[in-house]
Amino acid sequence: MQIGEISVRSGVSVRMLRFYEAEGLLRPHRTESGYRDYSQDDLEEARRIRQLADAGLTVEAMHDLLPCIISPEPTFHPCDRLRARLEAEVAKLDRKLSEMERSRAQIAAYLDGLPRDEWRDTAILRSETA
Structure with missing residues (x-):
């Protein structure tokens, strides 16, 4: 998926997707020509990021929480x-x-x-x- 499609499907603006990538929260694959190529997993991660952002969490908090989230529901596996x-x-x-x-x-x-x-x-x- 290109960035415009993932933006529409996730509800996260293109600008914020780029920001989250710069912050290390998203890591889409890059094509040989340098375009971002988002997977279904990236889409789910973007949706989780949006949920956390909507809840008012900071990027720093997201760095701690995202590795612990195992589903779109509020389900976590134990993390330090x-x-x-x-x-x-x-x-x-x-x-x-x-x-x-x-x-x-x-x-x-x-x-x-x-x-x-x-x-x-x-x-x-x-x-x-x-």
Whole structure:
């Protein structure tokens, strides 16, 4: 598969596929003319990378986790540092969620302090019915 096809099939942009290759996360075969030639295994790896990126993991974390992943499902075989890495990532996500909850509460308090007017109430009703 060429890079455009794997991009469409994996949902990873061409730019990000090149980035992941530069970071050593993907290693597609190169043809004699230098074109990338992706295999089915590369496609599955790109999909796993996308899942990890969507979860907010860094490239460094992916380097630790990808060798341990044995399927597209959250199934792992034992790897050194795996539990510690996953616990650190969960803790990081918990901190982000906590920060977002505080930010939301603060913005909601500002919103509650604004005077109600006909335009705002109409806009809210429109967005709720959309």
